[in-house]
Amino acid sequence: MRGAVYVNGSITPADQAVVPVYDHGFVYGEGVYETLRTYNKVPFLYDRHVRRLRQSARHLDLAVPFDDRALLGWIHETMAAAGEMEDSYIRILLTRGVGELSYDVRATPTPSLVIIVKPHEEPPPRVASDGITICLVDILRNHPRSVNPLIKSNNLLNNALAMQAAYRRGGEEALMCNYRGELSECSQSNFFLVRGGAALTPKSSAGLLEGVTRAFLFEVGQEIGVEVRDETLYPNDLEGADEAFITSTTRELSPVTRIDDRAIGSGRPGPVTIRLLEGYRRRARELTRAAVPSA
């Protein structure tokens, strides 16, 4: 285990980091999180991630007792303690905090903050060159009136079960439908398919996490002249797709060349996916070169 972890004001090497067992993040999964990565050693799209962290916390009536600048300072301190690394993976977790075992929020007056920093692992080169296989699983994405998918929640059991179903079938990501039978998103990423030269992704109203990468890709598409839009999509739409890909902070754009035992398009990463991936990487490097890495 490499890296360093901040827990409520103390930073330790990763293998020594502990949280109290009475933390409601541990016993109830009550908390929210964000995953960031650095490019050029700068946390990428920091403002957007913190905005989403605050939105997630609001859904739980969970206080965020610090400002964006203080949080960035602690991230930099944890990065410094983690030591020299090419690019970093940063996970911020904010939980209900420590208290008696009760769902009453008065039991936990002080939220807990954890920041994990470890080396960012690039997807292996075969992902961009050959694409990945994903599986359309039976597990449904949460109903928005259950644990709303808009919340980037530490309560990840549904996602874990979906992903484990995909692993059992040899997939590297699990695609889920919503309760209406529309495509929604994957267990740890958003989903896109390419049809007629345009990249299409399910609408937010399908019940999904509004990925920072997904939103950024709309901007990249506009910049490089590739249409990116949201649309209601169904499993049947997979058959006519020319290309497909998933997006997330850590996986950027990963081409999808098979869904279960069916090849997508030519069975190779397609030209629209490749253009968007190149545009995305170029823009990420440009924006982080321009940013000043300070607290």
Ligand SMILES: Cc1ncc(COP(=O)(O)O)c(C=O)c1O
């Ligand atoms: C369920 C889900 N959807 C989408 C994403 C992609 O979000 P982002 O692009 O902000 O990393 C994630 C990332 O962890 C996720 O867990």
